[in-house]
Amino acid sequence: MHYELPIAAFIASFIVLIPLPWHWRVRNVPTLSLIAWLFISNMTYAINAVIWAGNIEVVAKVWCDITTKLQVGSNTALPTCCLCLCIHLERIASVRQVRMSPEQKRRRMIFDLLLCWGLPCITMALHYIVQGHRYDLVEDFGCRPAVYVSLASIFLFWLPPIIIVLLTLGFAGAAFYHFFCHRLTFECCQRRRLAQPDRRSHHDPRSSRQGIERESVIASSSA
Template sequence: MVNYDALVLTYPNWVYSMFAFLGFLLCAIPLPWHLEAWNTGTCLFMIWTGLACLNQFINSVVWTGNVINSAPVWCDISARFITGSGVAIPAATLCINRRLYYIATANAVTITKAEKRRAVLVDLGIGLGIPLLEMVLQYIDQGHRFNIFEDLGCYPFTYNTWVAYVVVVPWPLAISCISSVYSILSIRAFNKRRAQFKELLSANSNLNSNRYFRLMCLAGTEILFTLPLSCWSISLNATASPIQPWKGWDDTHSSFSFVGQYPSVIWHLDKGTAISLETTRWFVVLCAIVFFAFFGFADEARKNYRAAFDSVGKRVGLSTGGSFTSSFWNSTG
């Protein structure tokens, strides 16, 4: 039996707001040079994670200490985005693992522009197409407009019927399982082709061995979090309340305009719900921190920090001392 009382932590809501905004910054700062390198899967991971952090930050600020339906249009957008981002982050990880696998198993060193363009389109189909499809499919089983939880903000509502376990709930788990297969196959292919590995990476001008292994670690870490979290979420949804029969579109959407409003003292009474809500919003912050841990201190990151530092120094009329800043940034990490 899970002791939910021991798992629910009490902390000031501004603590989460601070970490959520920090998560947004950790994804936004390195995004420009990753966009220049056309690392599609990595960029999708950063964009979805960063926007998810920003979304949760806004919600946590606006609805601190209240459940007033003060921004219904924002809540429509925010709740729909939460639905999509729950699938988008695993989907972006799948894009990363697919790319690593195809690099590790490539037969030709040279990659044509057409192949690169095709790879980008496939990544966009997975990393954008699947989350957008999930946002649409969730409407099938969306019992009412949205819920507002005090301190947390807007959240989507999915009616607990068998339809939800077909079109909404299983996507993160299914995507993570596929991603895990690619990850295992990548490691296997790498072990078989160690001698050719540097030559294969040379065909990818924006990818070296260090970045390859950092991407592998990032994707592997995300899978380690998402797989058990998805299994637990499915189990919680299936056992927290009885699964209702699907009675058709009209019955499901009969009270669609309703907005659930739950003060903190109420939603904390259901410990399973409390853990689920807190886990959902802290997960995106954790993804941002993990990403920055792997890529925020890499050589290319330090070079860009140094360039930004020098640029700001010149704009405000300060001498940055090229040799000093160079030695400083090179000494950090």
């Protein structure tokens, strides 16, 4: 028996809930969805580790049917949540759009909901096509989704998360590129400003000498 498995999973489940209030106030759909999927995944892993600690007895069949589908959905949901975050980060870094209208915010929320929740639900439904049997049981880990290795499983189950991850890396790289370009532009403008002479503090020696002589003449005449 591995007692550290459920303990670590339960701790991770509650740790991911810590930033929930801040993101709930701003209605950040990708971050909220990421928190929800991580909480669901960690809780199912923790409960499975408790039920099947040191055994592989066939119990809680309905629970396994539900959790295996959630595991299939999380395999797609976690990368799609990261993809939505990187898309918005790239949009902010590129400064293509400074402000968003209420209609644009609504469309953005619908887009995020479709990617973060709609696509994983479609993946869970398509899992029935490549499901050889109900589920697999692993000692100390519990039930796991069963996938029949075939050409259909590659295109329906394994390939979509890889494509989503590659798109996420592309948008993340574009965001870093925009941030780097803005930083170079700012540093270049700052150097150019420091290189220019300050006209207010740069005095002509002749004008200063004439001013001193004028003040001395005024002082002598008043005396």
